[in-house]
Amino acid sequence: MYEQHIINDSGTLRQIEEALLATYFKNYDQAFLQTETGQEDIKANVFRRYNNSLTHVVPWVARQIDLRGKTLVEIGSGTGSSTAAFAHFVEKIDGYDIDGQALAGAQARLKVMGLNNVDLHLVEAEQLVETLRKNHPNGADIVLLFAVLEHQTIRERHETLKLCWQLLNPDGLLVVTETPNLLQYTDFHTSLLPFLHLLPATLYARYADHSPREGFGGCFAKADSMSLQELDTSIMRWGRGASFHDFELALGKDHGSYLVAHGFEEEILSWVDVHFEEELLRHYFLTKKLDVPLAFSRVVLNVIYKKSERPSAELALVPESIFVADKQLLREQNSIIRTLNERLAVTEKHLNEVLSSKRWRIGNLIAAPYRKLKALLS
Template identity: 85%
Template sequence: MYEQHILNDSGTLRQIEEALLATYFKNYDQDFLQTETGQEDIKANVFRRYNNALAHVVPWVARQIDLRGKTLVEIGSGTGSSTAAFAHFVEKIDGYDIDAQALAGAQARLEVMGLNNVALHLVAAEQLVATLRENHPNGADIVLLFAVLEHQTIRERHETLQLCWQLLNPDGLLVVTETPNLLCYTDLHTSELPFLHLLPSELYVRYADRSLREGFGKGFASLDSMPTEQLDRTIMRWGRGVSFHDFELAIGKEHGKYLVANGFEPEILTWFDVSLEEELLRHYFLTKKLDVPLAFSRVVLNVIYKKSERLLPEPELASAPESIFVADKYLLREQNFVINRLNEQLTAAEKHLNEVLASKRWRIGNLIAAPYRKLKALLS
């Protein structure tokens, strides 16, 4: 059902790319777009995010709710990747974003793909909550936050989560996906540096030029003298992680009782495999007996909350894979990996040697060299 909508037609891909280059990427540094990073950014916006949403997020959500006939509100719809993926299956989508060029790209994508059940809305960040309240007096069945919370300020983030929870119809779903976890060691989302996202803003800005990510670090050099509040906003717009604290403050202390998906489902595990550092964080949660859902031990957060007038029964969430966090086990796995590679190289070398020994050239050379070897033996 999902596979038939995967984007792989070269003509359609070319039309979407041309549309995004003329809209979303219009004011980008054209030299940057020619770099490897720039080309990857284009591919991500043209088809990778859409295909990932279609292959992983849509079936993951469909496991919790029948998408047919449902209304969906997407906050931070961007260039329409996840919007288009869900538009194949729900009745109507309202997408909101603060970036006019991104929305222009999204509209062009939808037209190319022939999707007409989406309404896109340009809204200022400070007007988002009021606009959502005004536009959706009858609520929504699903609210989708796809890679968006990390780009909001703390106040925006909490107001958004609170309103999303209020907007949901009974048994509706709040879906938060592809969102970096603030509690992990490495800032994989933005700077690709260890611990940078955990630092105070002034220290963050001064250290940012160590990042090798093109177009990132150099831009912070001139911001050193900015007021802290302005620094915070600039950093947040680039993207800073989210943690369980945000959900607890926005939804309530018992937010975990409403969780129906925690990111350990097969649809998500095939997208984001379990890493060593999140196993360490999970071990810490368990050892310290923290009252925190294990969903928040993952490097990338993918969670679904189900709206209910009462606390749900203890949810039957997917189990985390068996932990290998113990150092000896982890080192053993690494050692086995090296041993396996060496065995593969040895097998390849033996195969090559056998091929040489069996070759006609080697046999002839061996016959020619035989008298000389005998003579050398006699002389020695």
């Protein structure tokens, strides 16, 4: 059902790439686009994010709601990867973004793919909430935030979440996916450095040039001349992560009761494996008996909230079998166990050969009288 929409045709892929190079990547440093990092960025926008959405996110959402005939609002639609993936299955999509070049790329992608059930809207970040209220008086069945919350300021993020919840029709879904968790040890999303995302803005900016990510550190060379608010916003636009605190403040203390998917489902686990870092955070949650859904222990947040008058009594428990306290130790232990099992198999085979041999049977018969005599003497 979903695999049939995977794009394997080289001609279509080439058209999408040419469209994005002429729009979204138009003002990029062309030398950067020739680097390995630049080429990976192009591939991610051309087909990888689309394929991941189609393979993992769409069926994950479809598990919670019948997509047929549904309306979907996507905030932060970017170059249209997830937009196009969902457009195959829902009736109507409205996509919003603050980047005109990204929307131009999305429009070109949709045209190449022959998808005509999507309206794209360019909006200023400060006008997003007001625009959504105005454009959707009848609400929506699904609101999708795909890798967007981490790029918003705190105020934008909370206003967006509140409005998304208000926009949803009864039993509608708020889908937040591929959002880095602020509560992790390493910033896998932006700087690729440990703890940087947890530092105050000024310290963050001064340390950023230690990042191995090409073209990142230099962005804060003029940080000393920026106001604290400007600096914080700049860091947020790069992506700093969200946490359960955001959802609790925006949706209420009981937000966990509306969760219907926590990111440990098969579709997500096959996409985002369980990291050692998040296992440490999960153990902390449990040890401290924190009233926090385990969805917020994951390195990448993938959660679905359902706007139901009767929130779920309890989300399905996370199976213990997916957790490993130390994966390297487990691999070493498994290797030892395999070696011991192999040795045991060889020994058992040799023993069976001995027991079935003619020499052993004759020797056993000869030794029988002596065993009886020994038993009598003892």
